[in-house]
Amino acid sequence: MNPDQINKLLSWPLGNDAEGAPTMSLEPFAEGPGGQIGRYKLLRVLGEGGMGIVYLAEQMQPVRREVALKIIKPGMDSKRVLARFETEEQALAIMEHPHVARVYDAGLASSGRPYFVMEYVKGIPITEHCDRYNLSIEDRLHLFLHVCGAIQHAHQKGIIHRDLKPSNILVVVQDDEMVPKVIDFGVARAVSRPLTERTLYTEQGQLVGTPEYMSPEQADLNNQDIDTRTDIYSLGIVLYELLAGMLPFDPQTLREGGVEHIRKVICQEAPKTPSMRLGRTSTEESAECARRRHTDLRTLQRQLCGDLDWIALKALEKDRTRRYATVEAMAVDIHNYLTHQPVTAAPPALLYRAGKFVRRHRQALAVLTMMVLVLGGVSLAILMFVRAAFPGGCADAHRKQEIRRSRSEDRTATPQHICRSPGAVGSRANPPGTEGLRRGHYRVGGSRGKAVWA
Ligand SMILES: Nc1ncnc2c1ncn2[C@@H]1O[C@H](COP(=O)(O)OP(=O)(O)OP(=O)(O)O)[C@@H](O)[C@H]1O
């Protein structure tokens, strides 16, 4: 017990109701700043989530380093939590990615609560980071692509995160470089519980987790079949928020109807596109959102409309078979957008693809257009020069051309011409030359003109 705790205990007023005092208040002391859990010395609180409190802690051995220690709040079956973690521990240990925070250890505190020890990430949630630095849509997408890389890596190792949201994607600024790190791998699965009225709130009535990022299959009570596409959905919500500055479903309205309402919205309500959602908010809010993206509202709406709207909505498909099959496929589409290639989420219209081609090869096409115009201009100038220099020659050539044309017309005259020109019908000077004429199968005024010339 540290001096602080001893002082606090000694200062406890005498005659106070003994029930709540020593035992109840001792617990937070033992697991609070200054206390120790296993070989970890708790330094200060980093944050608090629905499931637990996260401390900055100092690991003493075998190496001395700063770590983040998350201790789970009471009310969970500790043994089951730990057992679930242990099933993934091996896979977690071999995850090696610059954008994945490592999980070092897990155990049971003396109070019996499970705790997890992970890499300390000195950063802030990705959405907060992007807004703080007024990152443009392109910069946000580049950052998001790193996150996709981290999740794809985990999926390849057979690990699904299950709780992707901005507070689990922290961004650290290191030597002017922005490095996103995904935290809570393995932890989210170990503490995950089905979405019911009982599990949605803590004993103190606080909301557990964040239903806004939960996929329809996770919200479905009867569905035990969760796969990597659940992370694609949650990534889609994070992307939506990074683009439009708001969630597809308003958190307040989502939560006001209880669990059943939450489930209904997640599983049935079609989200608006990010650009539409932006257009439906107050002018001040949307203008602020654009400012945070280093642009004005009209430009932002134009930027989101189309490709980015389609990409976000494809990730948010209720039916997971209609989502991107892998995080990599989603990343490729974002990369396509950034390099002006057609995105797979878009309807395959020819005009759309042509537009993309033009956008992609804008410089080359501009040069080509210039060349065509210059060539056209030069040809015209040469023609005009020739005409001016040889007026007679041109007139002669024209006359000769006229004669040639009238002769060829005589040879290929149609029956109608023959019929209409007086004296031409059946004349020896104009023998019927066409096949139709020879056979007498042409029509004149609706009746077969057989042997008109015979
Ligand atoms: N590895 C870490 N390094 C640094 N800070 C962390 C780390 N893990 C968590 N935190 C901080 O602690 C806060 C609480 O984290 P925690 O995972 O308990 O909750 P959450 O992810 O916000 O929500 P929930 O518990 O509902 O899933 C985070 O918002 C973050 O600020």
Ligand SMILES: [Mg+2]
């Ligand atoms: Mg977390």
